[in-house]
Amino acid sequence: MIRQTTTSASPAPATSVAQEALLPSVPLLALDRQHAALRDEIRAAIDRVVDSGRFVLGPDVNDLEAELARALDVPHVISCASGSDALLLALMALGVGAGDEVVVPSYTFFATASAVTRLGAVPIFADIDPQTYLVDPADVERKISRRCKAIVPVHLFGRTADMDALLPIAKRAGLPVVEDAAQSILSTWHGRCSGALGDVGCFSFYPTKNLGGIGDGGFLTTTRDDIAKSLKLLRVHGMEPRYYHQLIGINSRLDSIQAAVLRVKLPHLDAWSTARQVNATRYGELFAAADLADCVTVPGEEPRGRHVWNQYVVRIAAGQRDALRAHLAAHGVGSEIYYPVPLHVQQCFEHLGWRTGDLPHTEQAAAETLALPIFPELTAAEQRTVVARIAEFFHASRPAATIPAAETLRGPHFLRRAVGKADEVRS
Numbered sequence: 001m002i003r004q005t006t007t008s009a010s011p012a013p014a015t016s017v018a019q020e021a022l023l024p025s026v027p028l029l030a031l032d033r034q035h036a037a038l039r040d041e042i043r044a045a046i047d048r049v050v051d052s053g054r055f056v057l058g059p060d061v062n063d064l065e066a067e068l069a070r071a072l073d074v075p076h077v078i079s080c081a082s083g084s085d086a087l088l089l090a091l092m093a094l095g096v097g098a099g100d101e102v103v104v105p106s107y108t109f110f111a112t113a114s115a116v117t118r119l120g121a122v123p124i125f126a127d128i129d130p131q132t133y134l135v136d137p138a139d140v141e142r143k144i145s146r147r148c149k150a151i152v153p154v155h156l157f158g159r160t161a162d163m164d165a166l167l168p169i170a171k172r173a174g175l176p177v178v179e180d181a182a183q184s185i186l187s188t189w190h191g192r193c194s195g196a197l198g199d200v201g202c203f204s205f206y207p208t209k210n211l212g213g214i215g216d217g218g219f220l221t222t223t224r225d226d227i228a229k230s231l232k233l234l235r236v237h238g239m240e241p242r243y244y245h246q247l248i249g250i251n252s253r254l255d256s257i258q259a260a261v262l263r264v265k266l267p268h269l270d271a272w273s274t275a276r277q278v279n280a281t282r283y284g285e286l287f288a289a290a291d292l293a294d295c296v297t298v299p300g301e302e303p304r305g306r307h308v309w310n311q312y313v314v315r316i317a318a319g320q321r322d323a324l325r326a327h328l329a330a331h332g333v334g335s336e337i338y339y340p341v342p343l344h345v346q347q348c349f350e351h352l353g354w355r356t357g358d359l360p361h362t363e364q365a366a367a368e369t370l371a372l373p374i375f376p377e378l379t380a381a382e383q384r385t386v387v388a389r390i391a392e393f394f395h396a397s398r399p400a401a402t403i404p405a406a407e408t409l410r411g412p413h414f415l416r417r418a419v420g421k422a423d424e425v426r427s
């Protein structure tokens with residue numbers, strides 16, 4: 001069971017950043033802090049699975065599925081090997097195939113669109129709302145053709161897409177909605193959890209997600225009995241009973257070790273999500289106090305549901321984003337760009353014919369946004385250091401051009417030094 005947190009989301013007062021010494025580093029993510037508190041329980045859970053000899057699916061997987069179904073208040077949870085597979089399985093269950101079209105945002109992780117192409121279907125990219133970075137429902141509607149078979153909104157950074165607008169559009173067009181909820185576990189919309197709003201929800205247990213495993217994993221949610229039945233078959237090669245194949249599926253099962261570890265973590269997810277909200281609120285106060293509104297646009301709150309802040313993404317004005325990031329890296333502050341290259345202009349999708357300029361809000365976001373540390377165990381002192389380093393960059397008298405640009409540094413992970421103990425920081 002999720003432990004419900006009643007704490008209000010208002011942080012302790014943000015003292016002036018100038019009044020204290022800055023910390024030498026702030027990681028983008030520090031999973032070691034989360035694991036330190038749970039270390040004994042996690043090790044005992046792993047030992048239990050090793051002793052049982054049941055490594056794929058099995059009792060822990062069944063129990064995790066039941067616990068997630070309760071936590072998200074959704075009738076069906078079907079686990080699988082990754083969030084990427086969850087998207088693939090969802091589209092397979094809906095019968096998406098060669099020549100079909102699926103409307104997806106371009107401003108998202110690659111898997112949202114690659115699931116479509118792996119089935120021989122064509123992703124049709126929609127632009128985003130520049131305030132929320134979530135897919136723009138009006139553009140989704142414009143992109144629906146007679147060949148369209150599904151719509152995939154992404155609840156990016158932990159915030160639910162505008163389902164008030166998207167669900168009626170899908171209904172009018174007679175299309176199913178697959179929610180890419182990989183970043184949004186426990187986010188809500190008018191009180192209902194993401195993943196229970198459309199036809200199928202797709203989630204990831206990748207370690208950087210709000211509920212992360214110690215390896216890959218994922219799951220699907222649905223309120224539809226027919227889809228749940230298909231998904232359970234599709235994840236095991238369409239096999240039922242053993243060695244009798246009713247349809248052509250894939251091998252995408254969750255390991256028992258992952259399930260056992262996730263069951264240790266799940267009861268803490270609500271409190272962790274609240275801690276992320278507290279950190280987001282504190283950032284809002286710190287940025288307001290630092291008088292940076294001209295240079296840094298902070299993310300807004302969502303009045304229609306719970307935002308679970310998988311990422312805290314700010315927009316940096318006037319072409320300063322990469323120089324700011326280099327400044328932060330030089331002072332040990334981790335940050336990341338989600339996502340530097342929109343999907344419609346990725347090399348592997350060149351054959352689809354999209355060009356720079358086709359999705360202006362997406363392209364601008366890719367050039368201007370920066371994710372800052374937001375993980376639940378982040379301290380107020382660390383947040384003050386992050387904001388102070390940003391203020392220092394913008395208030396410095398020397399021109400920003402003297403700071404090395406990001407492209408002079410090698411590769412997208414040049415800031416690894418500052419990201420802490422997470423094996424990889426991506427979303």
Ligand SMILES: Cc1ncc(COP(=O)(O)O)c(C=O)c1O
Pocket residue numbers: 082083084085108109111112154180182183203204205206216217218426427
């Ligand atoms: C929006 C989104 N969709 C899909 C995925 C794919 O999940 P996974 O890494 O578990 O395959 C991710 C995460 O990486 C994601 O952030």
